[in-house]
Amino acid sequence: MDARVKLVASLALVVAVVTLRSPAALALALAGTGALLLASGLGPGRLLRRTLVVFPFGGLAGLALAFTTPGEPVLPLGPPAWGLAVIGAGARAALLVVLRVWAAVWAAGLFTATTRLDEALRGLRAIGMPALMTTLAALTVRYVPVASGEFQRMWRGRLARGFVPRGILHQPARSGLGALFGMLFLRSLDRSERLYRAMLARGLGHPARPVRAGPVALTHALAGAALVSFALGLFLWDRGWPW
């Protein structure tokens, strides 16, 4: 599907799911986005790994809510002197937070997990993201492996000359690591200078005509409209409309 359509549909779904109030609507959102992700070729393993990122964030927030929301305690924990208990209303709020984050991650995954980087950047540019931001994102993705390769080579260079790392508490290891990061920074600075020159050499600075993206295919537009309708339907059902 066209990245622009996916981006808009995915955004609509994210906005819709974070406003849902009923677990049933959130469960439906999860079922729908999960089915779409599986249908798009994302295997159950990758889907599960994406889901795991929910818990450090949503889980912690939910945990705090479960104990701090005002209401009746339903499950005391530890000795009574601690005064620690799960609150009924807090447990419901925690469940909603976790489900919302989960559904939002899956809804965003409809775009991020199924779109190549270049298409994603084009999509972002098409909906108005400044070129500077998309270029920075592209350069980061492109040069992280290059910087990581340089770091590995320098690290191996140390190992090859008898350096034995003994954990982060080991002073020579700490200072060596600091020196490596410093060197990596300087090399990256040099590389950025060379990259800029290479861009100049290919005409950076000419008043270029912006490349216009082609039209969205009708089938893609219809599929996108269906996804936006699903998001809207979820929202209306959650609010009890039209019944």
Place this chain on the structure above:
Amino acid sequence: MVKPVIEVDGLGYAYPDGTWALRGLSLAVAAGSRLALLGPNGAGKSTLLLHLNGILLPASGRVRVLGTGVDKDTCLEIRRRVGLVFQDPDDQVFAPTVWEDVAFGPTNLGLPVDEVARRVEAALEAVGAVDLARRAPHRLSVGQKKRVAIAGVLAMRPDVILLDEPTASLDHAGSRAVLAILDRLNRQGTTLVMATHDVDLAAEWADTVAVMAGGRLVARGGPALLRDEALLARAGLRPPRVAEVFRRARGWRPRPCPMTVGQAVEALEALLAPGTAAGWNAGGKASE
């Protein structure tokens, strides 16, 4: 001499730390030629290439490329007409996909979308990288990245292409592929200037050789220059390997040493052909 496309006259340039990289260098490059800019590390080869592309501007002296003086008003136009392939393709190939990277130059020229697409496809075709179009550059081998870097320059349809150590870090197959592309471009009329310290490559590839040392031009001429051991030693270079073999064979003197594998094969075939008496004996005395 054919009309020069590049004229450098008394070019001087110092880096911001005060190091003089070029000291009054003068050089002319004929249209359609394959010039090897030979010199050791630090001779100023890369700095000279940056001047020929208009990225650096002369601190003293002047540079004319395709009849246009290089200055701050003309440097953008010069960059359109003179392509520069950098030594490390990771410094040049930066976009998320090969296709987008090759399209970078033509897009900067403000060409219509269709024309950009046509140029990208033609450039990828020319370097045999059509199948890489949708690949991410960081997933490519060094040889593939080098070919993509050349395609990025070809897509701008330059009259002159400058190459900084184009075969550095390439394996034999990668080097051969790059040199084949350069041969084809040169046959189509593109002037090529290659900075290298590889004397064997210069002997095999170039029709003109310019030897640099310490930011100055030491000599310029045909590949026969590479037989001048004193000149090469002055520039911190060695003679071509093939020439070294024949130079050490005492019986070969005073004939000019072959410098390329092809010349060596011809010489040896002439030497060993039945009925000829061109060989030399083990004592170093040439047969009559």
